[in-house]
Amino acid sequence: MDDSDDMLSISVMGRGNAVAYGPTREQKPEEHTVPLLILGATGRTGRYLVEQALSAGHTVTALVRDPHSLDIRHPRLHILQGDALSPETVDKAMLGQRTVLSALGFSGRRAGEALAKATENIVAAMQKYRVHRLICLAPPPTKEGWARRGLLGKLLAPFLQKNAPPDWERQLDSLRGSPLEWVLVRPTQLTDEPARGAYQVSVGWAEVPEGISRADVATFMLEQLRSRRYVRLSPVLGG
Numbered sequence: 001m002d003d004s005d006d007m008l009s010i011s012v013m014g015r016g017n018a019v020a021y022g023p024t025r026e027q028k029p030e031e032h033t034v035p036l037l038i039l040g041a042t043g044r045t046g047r048y049l050v051e052q053a054l055s056a057g058h059t060v061t062a063l064v065r066d067p068h069s070l071d072i073r074h075p076r077l078h079i080l081q082g083d084a085l086s087p088e089t090v091d092k093a094m095l096g097q098r099t100v101l102s103a104l105g106f107s108g109r110r111a112g113e114a115l116a117k118a119t120e121n122i123v124a125a126m127q128k129y130r131v132h133r134l135i136c137l138a139p140p141p142t143k144e145g146w147a148r149r150g151l152l153g154k155l156l157a158p159f160l161q162k163n164a165p166p167d168w169e170r171q172l173d174s175l176r177g178s179p180l181e182w183v184l185v186r187p188t189q190l191t192d193e194p195a196r197g198a199y200q201v202s203v204g205w206a207e208v209p210e211g212i213s214r215a216d217v218a219t220f221m222l223e224q225l226r227s228r229r230y231v232r233l234s235p236v237l238g239g
Contacts, residue, residue: 032226033057037093037131039084039122040103042069045137045190048218049101050077056222063093084118087125094125099133099225103218112170115139119174126180134182135224137217138171138234140189172234183224184234187217191239195219201235208238 036053040046041062050072053060059076067079082089084104094100100122106114119136126134175182188210195215200208220237224230 033059034098034225035059035061035096036225037061037063037097037100038103039063039100039118040105040137042066043103043105044192045214045217046103047072048215049103049221052215052218052222053101061093061097063089084121085114087121090118090121091125091128094122094129094131097129097131099135100126100131101135101221103137103221105137116170116174119171123174123178123180127178132181133225134175134180135221136171136175136182136184137221138184138186140187181228181231183221183230183232185217185221185224186234186236187212188236188238190214190217196239199237199239201230201237203230203233203235208236210238212237212239 033056036058038046038049038053038060039062041050042064046062047070050060050062050070054072054074054076057076059078060074061078061080062070063080063082063084064070065081065083067081070079080093082093084090084102102119102122104115104118105111106118108114122134126132172184175184188208189212191211191213193213195213197216197219199212199216199220201220202208216239217237
């Protein structure tokens with residue numbers, strides 16, 4: 001990712017990004033390789049997370065509903081069968097972890113509720129075992145969400161239709177107020193193209209290009225293991 005701060009703004013996009021920074025822990029050098037819990041590991045983005053985490057030297061626990069759906073095998077990969085909607089299962093998976101990465105996704109009319117419930121289970125278990133860092137994949141920003149940005153969006157807001165809160169805001173509600181060092185990653189349209197190793201990140205009013213590869217998203221999420229730049233923010237990613 002480009003080291004330039006051109007895309008970074010203190011005024012941030014969306015209800016979730018209005019959350020102020022809170023205190024963060026002093027990060028120790030040994031945290032560059034840590035025991036990780038990955039949820040959603042059998043998804044197309046989750047697989048990249050597992051592969052890249054193992055390549056970086058991390059020890060990975062993957063919580064999956066069907067172990068046969070994850071065909072990756074590695075000495076530092078532990079596959080645990082279970083459902084993120086079960087508090088007991090998430091509690092068991094959390095023991096001994098240092099960081100959590102979630103690429104969970106649900107389908108159907110109640111997908112938003114399921115995502116919020118799973119996030120609540122994750123937060124509760126992390127607080128119980130004093131696991132501090134959570135990097136979470138969130139639903140992408142909608143075109144309507146972009147339209148509401150900036151001065152024009154604010155002027156038109158009273159006349160725009162009031163819709164139900166998007167799924168990512170429901171997910172954020174499960175994180176808000178917790179002491180966790182969370183990062184809610186919001187890619188634009190996900191693609192299966194090879195990693196480019198270059199993309200844009202916005203936490204302000206700047207719109208990023210549409211589309212980003214799942215491999216690049218996984219790389220960005222893993223970079224947040226040792227960076228505090230986006231802690232308690234919801235960065236939007238685009239290629």
